Amino acid sequence: MPTPIPTAVSSSGDAGSTPLVEMVGIDKSFPGVRALSQARLELRAGEVHALMGENGAGKSTLMKILSGVYSRDTGTIRLNGQPVDIVSPRQAQDMGIGIIHQELALMRDLTAAQNIFIGREPRRFGLLDEGALNRDAQAIFDSMNLRLEPTVKVETLTIARQQMVEIAKALSYKSRVLIMDEPTAALNDAEIAELFTIINRLKAEGVGVVYISHKMDEIKRISDRVTVMRDGEYVGTVPAADTPIETIISMMVGRTLTNEALDIPNTAANPVALEVRGLNRGRDIRDVSLTVRKGEILGLAGLMGAGRTEVARAIFGADPRDSGEIWVNGQRVGISSPKDAVRAGIGYLSEDRKHFGLATGLDVRNNIALASLERFSGPGGVLNDGAMREVAEKYIRQLSIKTPSDTQEARLLSGGNQQKVVIAKWLLRDCDILIFDEPTRGIDVGAKAEIYKLLNALAEQGRAIIVISSELPEILRLSHRIAVMCEGRLTGTLPGGSSQEEIMRLATQREPAMEMRHAG
Amino acid sequence: MTDTAATPAKSGVRISGAFHRLLAFSGLIALVVVFSLASPNFMQTQNVLAILQATSVNGVLAIAATLVIITGGIDLSVGTLMTFCAVITGVVLTYLGLPLPVGIVASILAGTACGLVSGTIIAKLKVPPFIATLGMMLILKGLSLVISGTRPIYFNDTPGFDQIARGSLVEAVLPAVPIPNGVLILFGVALLAAFVLSKTALGRYTFALGSNEEAVRLSGVNVDRWKIAVYALAGSVCGVAGLLIASRLNSAQPALGQGYELDAIAAVVIGGTSLSGGRGTVLGTLIGALIISVLANGLRILSVAQEWQTVVTGSIIILAVYADILRRRTL
Numbered sequence: 001m002p003t004p005i006p007t008a009v010s011s012s013g014d015a016g017s018t019p020l021v022e023m024v025g026i027d028k029s030f031p032g033v034r035a036l037s038q039a040r041l042e043l044r045a046g047e048v049h050a051l052m053g054e055n056g057a058g059k060s061t062l063m064k065i066l067s068g069v070y071s072r073d074t075g076t077i078r079l080n081g082q083p084v085d086i087v088s089p090r091q092a093q094d095m096g097i098g099i100i101h102q103e104l105a106l107m108r109d110l111t112a113a114q115n116i117f118i119g120r121e122p123r124r125f126g127l128l129d130e131g132a133l134n135r136d137a138q139a140i141f142d143s144m145n146l147r148l149e150p151t152v153k154v155e156t157l158t159i160a161r162q163q164m165v166e167i168a169k170a171l172s173y174k175s176r177v178l179i180m181d182e183p184t185a186a187l188n189d190a191e192i193a194e195l196f197t198i199i200n201r202l203k204a205e206g207v208g209v210v211y212i213s214h215k216m217d218e219i220k221r222i223s224d225r226v227t228v229m230r231d232g233e234y235v236g237t238v239p240a241a242d243t244p245i246e247t248i249i250s251m252m253v254g255r256t257l258t259n260e261a262l263d264i265p266n267t268a269a270n271p272v273a274l275e276v277r278g279l280n281r282g283r284d285i286r287d288v289s290l291t292v293r294k295g296e297i298l299g300l301a302g303l304m305g306a307g308r309t310e311v312a313r314a315i316f317g318a319d320p321r322d323s324g325e326i327w328v329n330g331q332r333v334g335i336s337s338p339k340d341a342v343r344a345g346i347g348y349l350s351e352d353r354k355h356f357g358l359a360t361g362l363d364v365r366n367n368i369a370l371a372s373l374e375r376f377s378g379p380g381g382v383l384n385d386g387a388m389r390e391v392a393e394k395y396i397r398q399l400s401i402k403t404p405s406d407t408q409e410a411r412l413l414s415g416g417n418q419q420k421v422v423i424a425k426w427l428l429r430d431c432d433i434l435i436f437d438e439p440t441r442g443i444d445v446g447a448k449a450e451i452y453k454l455l456n457a458l459a460e461q462g463r464a465i466i467v468i469s470s471e472l473p474e475i476l477r478l479s480h481r482i483a484v485m486c487e488g489r490l491t492g493t494l495p496g497g498s499s500q501e502e503i504m505r506l507a508t509q510r511e512p513a514m515e516m517r518h519a520g
Numbered sequence: 521m522t523d524t525a526a527t528p529a530k531s532g533v534r535i536s537g538a539f540h541r542l543l544a545f546s547g548l549i550a551l552v553v554v555f556s557l558a559s560p561n562f563m564q565t566q567n568v569l570a571i572l573q574a575t576s577v578n579g580v581l582a583i584a585a586t587l588v589i590i591t592g593g594i595d596l597s598v599g600t601l602m603t604f605c606a607v608i609t610g611v612v613l614t615y616l617g618l619p620l621p622v623g624i625v626a627s628i629l630a631g632t633a634c635g636l637v638s639g640t641i642i643a644k645l646k647v648p649p650f651i652a653t654l655g656m657m658l659i660l661k662g663l664s665l666v667i668s669g670t671r672p673i674y675f676n677d678t679p680g681f682d683q684i685a686r687g688s689l690v691e692a693v694l695p696a697v698p699i700p701n702g703v704l705i706l707f708g709v710a711l712l713a714a715f716v717l718s719k720t721a722l723g724r725y726t727f728a729l730g731s732n733e734e735a736v737r738l739s740g741v742n743v744d745r746w747k748i749a750v751y752a753l754a755g756s757v758c759g760v761a762g763l764l765i766a767s768r769l770n771s772a773q774p775a776l777g778q779g780y781e782l783d784a785i786a787a788v789v790i791g792g793t794s795l796s797g798g799r800g801t802v803l804g805t806l807i808g809a810l811i812i813s814v815l816a817n818g819l820r821i822l823s824v825a826q827e828w829q830t831v832v833t834g835s836i837i838i839l840a841v842y843a844d845i846l847r848r849r850t851l
Contacts (some may be wrong), residue, residue: 090740090741108732110731118705118725118739119736123721126720
């Protein structure tokens with residue numbers, strides 16, 4: 001499938017002068033994974049350069065190398081034409097390279113101001129000068145047009161406000177190169193507009209900004225050039241304004257995507273498998289009610305921190321709830337622990353498989369049998385290994401889990417196959433209601449399609465499925481219905497095949513009181 | 521508008537953060553009231569001073585433990601390090617016959633050096649704090665016995681050594697309240713530690729490390745260096761405890777020490793410092809240490825068998841942490 005790949009092109013700005021940053025031929029391997037192969041990036045002063053690619057394409061890895069978090073295996077980095085070695089975050093900062101990490105890197109027990117100036121606290125007579133610290137932080141907030149108390153503890157802030165603290169911190173470095181790794185993941189439209197104002201000001205001051213985002217409209221709005229990566233490799237660099245979105249997408253996926261029409265089965269007549277009424281938990285979950293029918297895939301969408309995982313965990317009994325009823329197949333069930341949920345036929349596949357879903361040290365067979373061990377217990381509690389093997393082999397075939405044998409340690413499987421092992425575990429336990437939390441996180445592109453197929457097959461067999469995903473294309477591709485959350489509330493339910501814009505509108509629909517905070 | 525939105529959240533945390541200390545403090549007051557009602561002897565000056573004196577060693581050790589625990593670490597070696605420092609003082613003063621100030625400096629330096637070693641093992645070799653300080657606990661216990669030849673070292677040749685903890689400078693001014701020097705030293709160490717935690721960069725990084733070590737690293741801070749510094753500071757505080765206990769016993773008892781670390785950690789926990797790091801106060805730890813000694817003293821006055829005292833202390837530790845969990849749940 002040959003795709004015309006545009007190579008480096010000139011764009012606005014003075015292409016003739018020395019670029020601010022040049023990364024050429026960068027390789028990076030982690031044990032068992034080749035993360036980058038001959039990756040490259042050129043950033044000019046005063047430009048916003050979007051770095052795009054699917055999950056796992058290597059964008060964050062490349063930027064962690066530029067900011068001194070990782071060291072490269074091979075390749076050259078030039079700063080203003082001079083070859084440099086960047087060995088630590090501190091050194092990167094000293095060179096004027098600042099980064100806003102994708103995962104919020106804040107110290108929850110410290111105040112906003114203390115977080116911003118960690119490592120560079122103003123001192124007086126050798127002692128910390130809290131007054132100056134708070135004044136300096138206030139000055140940055142003012143310049144961002146952000147109304148925030150410097151002395152407020154970070155743990156009391158919403159995710160969106162924490163994100164703003166991160167941005168303030170990056171700004172405080174007065175960096176010449178500023179890397180933003182998905183800075184808008186938790187922001188609403190007004191906040192994004194403010195961020196863009198700040199970015200445009202930095203740009204005018206000659207700062208080079210690397211902007212990582214999945215959101216096409218943002219890329220179009222803010223960036224000058226776009227570099228696309230795929231599978232750890234450089235694909236090409238194109239001007240943002242003149243390149244159609246379709247071209248960028250085909251560069252990202254390596255082929256032209258046809259708009260696959262979603263086949264939404266009519267499940268309206270099916271019996272309701274799971275109904276949640278008036279679920280509440282602190283300020284994380286506020287009066288959430290939803291239903292899933294047999295054979296239906298319900299997408300649960302929302303920004304980071306909207307409370308989707310919290311809802312899943314509360315349904316599953318992993319966290320206590322303040323109030324709310326859970327009905328399974330028309331019966332009210334009391335769920336106060338995961339054990340109760342499993343007995344009611346609910347399986348939860350967590351966001352973080354390694355920590356919660358999979359016993360990575362155990363083999364495939366034992367992982368599949370883990371939730372159903374009583375079934376294999378003979379007299380005296382001795383496990384029937386033969387029966388376990390038979391069942392494990394059945395699921396390995398059925399779900400086409402790629403493993404040399406059922407005695408392979410689960411940690412040695414790829415992400416997609418690990419996910420399948422967890423699915424097998426719940427299927428064996430007769431769970432007909434399955435909640436998938438970010439089912440394709442950390443899974444490569446090819447395996448994603450297989451997981452999608454599997455989810456569709458599970459629905460066709462009459463199981464009720466909830467899918468939580470931060471990736472809107474994934475939600476749109478899978479969901480028969482889409483429930484959208486914002487700040488703990490369910491802000492609406494959309495039919496499958498709705499547009500990204502409709503979802504985003506609901507995902508940023510904050511309560512008026514919350515909105516006022518930001519209006520300042 | 522922002523201010524109105526942010527302020528309640530802020531004060532909310534302040535209240536809940538102070539809540540635990542308040543709880544510990546009211547617990548302490550309640551104990552004092554109960555024991556004074558139960559026995560007229562309890563509130564007598566002599567007994568109150570005895571309680572304070574009994575708190576001094578554990579209090580100082582608990583302050584050392586607090587520093588480390590706020591970073592999200594743990595130090596199991598505080599007890600045997602204290603003994604090791606006492607033995608070193610004995611060697612310097614009794615075996616070598618050097619003057620008293622040299623002995624004092626030697627104790628504190630020995631503590632600092634051992635803290636540096638623990639900190640380096642933890643920060644550079646990445647050995648988990650529990651294991652590293654468990655190892656150090658046994659190493660120091662053994663070294664104390666080896667150096668002393670398993671025999672106590674007495675300070676009879678160093679006049680005034682026992683006055684470090686047992687004398688009373690206050691008595692000269694206020695004869696009615698002869699507060700022992702050991703108690704003054706405890707309060708001095710507490711003030712100093714509180715100052716370091718709130719006013720210095722070291723204190724800031726202590727909290728920051730316990731809050732999110734990776735974030736501190738990503739901020740370009742030399743995490744290893746500061747972590748080692750915290751353990752070294754805790755070690756020097758153990759050196760002070762070594763002087764206190766040696767002075768009180770007028771001897772360095774090499775077999776002593778093991779078990780003190782658990783009392784110290786108990787005081788920290790009762791005082792509301794989180795074992796997961798990031799939060800904690802010296803004041804809370806002082807209150808925690810006082811609760812333990814008031815309890816021991818009061819139960820003894822009421823002629824409760826010593827075996828039962830440990831049962832009660834154990835229950836209070838669990839209750840204190842459970843109260844903290846309840847608080848978090850309602851946050």
